[in-house]
Amino acid sequence: MRPPGWQPRLIALDVDGTTIHQHSPPSDRVVAAVRAAAERAVVMICTGRTVIGVGAVLDELGLASGTTVCSNGAVVLDTATRSVKAVRTFDPAKAFAALRETFPGAHLGSEHVGVGQRVTEPFPDGILAGVVTVVPEEELVALPTPKIIAYWPGRTPAETAQRAVELNVPDAELTVDHELAWVTLVPAGVSKASALADVAAELGIAREDVLAAGDGDNDRAMLRWAGHGVAMGQAPAEVKADADEVTATVVDDGLALVLERWF
Template sequence: MIRLVALDIDGTVVHGRRPPTRRVLDAIALAGSRAEVMLCTGRTVVGVAPALDAIGLSRGVTLTSNGAVEMDTGTRRVLSVARFERAVVADALERMTALFPGAVFACEHVGVGQRISAPFPDGILAGTVSEVGPAGLLDEPTPKLIMYWPGHSPAETAARAADLHVEGTEPTLDHELPWVTMVPAGVSKASGLARVADRLGIDRSEVLAVGDGDNDRAMLRWAGRGIAMGQAPPQVHADADETTATVADDGLAHALERAFG
């Protein structure tokens, strides 16, 4: 029996900037009538708000920033934050600057937005964006560090990232943008989901998780039933128990209808 459903947002609930389809919303509501439903996303506290509003989730918790931040879904109050030590961020910035020439960086300012080293493309970051320069990124503790490599492809970024090793970090890649995300070592959607399930008295065998990205892989492996979206990269499919249709074809709805129909 499935008692907890964990959903990625981008590439799972929504397709690009489009809102969830009616079929997806109905399928999430069906799942919510039988189990606890929560979002587990790489988005920030600020960035997740539109998705919560669109879906209508108003109870339980939401995991943001790849599991580094836990938020009360109803009140939108931040419950816990796992932050980097300053020295780890400094090391990561130094190594990524050398490995990705011309890259720009952002550190999450929880509940506010992002503090950036230099301009990012318009609309790519949620909340208030403050340009503080590379040195300014070290002024405040952060749960998440982002690297964006302008003018390069996700494949180029992934190839370079194979040589990226920063102690104290948990890096993940984006398969649609030249983007590397880092959160503190040991932090992931899986670790956050395990914490929530334990608090609710739910065994991992009773958890269903759906996602499409590198940051979903640990969650799909941990959940008793991990489902990869159809458009996910091969390595994500390899970590899942099953595959559904693509996000463009309402794959999440197909998966939840099969599970709860």
């Protein structure tokens, strides 16, 4: 229960499934709501996208200052200059070995910060941002990275999530996608929540004054950490269970409905 007159001071927004739907730009209503909120609070993006993939959304929303959290918290971007402020990497060797064993036939990739992705096999068209380079797996294994991705062709998101329970990579954090047969790994201890907490601390904003909105597995920790977590209407049940509030779907401008309440 928020105290009377409460208003969020820091607002953390997921991108895909929250701010935008599929490959469409944010709706006019969402853009207006985000810009109105940004006049009276700090608004930032917390996304699984890379620094290459987030730029267009920042432009569309009119966010031109502060911090942007990318790659599920592993890469932090200066929103104004689009320069990388911090990167957390890990040795991918154990992760790749575990992914190969758990998801036979998966297409694997690792983020090349500021450039794109290095991958073992081509991914579906339009799914990866930046320059995508097919390289031998031994090259991927040798290069530290902030984020590893695995796409399991011909499988459903439910099959992938079920199999992911068997994956054991102690030095990494695992999240799954509810729309694609997709798994993401970032360094242990890294999440949207950890990066958001760092930003809040830098700004001197208490977690009780943070609002976070999202719809995916990679948003769950962030929704639990924030003083007010908002799950989108199309989010899986487990994501909704971690939130303080469930709004309408992204198609129905659920994010705007929430922000318009205060701004």
